[in-house]
Amino acid sequence: xxxxxxxxxxxxxxxxxxxxxxxxxxxxxxxxxxxxxxxxxxxxxxxxxxxxxxxxxxxxxxxxxxxxxxxxxxxxxxxxxx
Numbered sequence: 001x002x003x004x005x006x007x008x009x010x011x012x013x014x015x016x017x018x019x020x021x022x023x024x025x026x027x028x029x030x031x032x033x034x035x036x037x038x039x040x041x042x043x044x045x046x047x048x049x050x051x052x053x054x055x056x057x058x059x060x061x062x063x064x065x066x067x068x069x070x071x072x073x074x075x076x077x078x079x080x081x082x
Contacts (some may be wrong), residue, residue, distance in 0.1 A: 007037065008032055008036075017052065018052075024053070030048045
């Protein structure tokens with residue numbers, strides 16, 4: 001059985017792909033607005049959303065690693081205790 005389309009009210013900000021109206025639920029991409037939701041059924045478009053999501057996640061990890069490295073460089077004694 002397929003899941004019902006997400007409603008605008010049920011979408012948390014953290015679920016959105018980088019502030020876009022695109023969300024992934026049930027293994028499918030949806031475009032959600034106050035007027036309703038539409039399944040992103042175009043395979044090429046869904047593949048691009050997958051690529052964008054993967055690139056965005058990789059960028060977030062890289063930024064997190066940079067922040068952790070800078071934090072360790074500022075306070076090496078604290079990091080030695082970990």
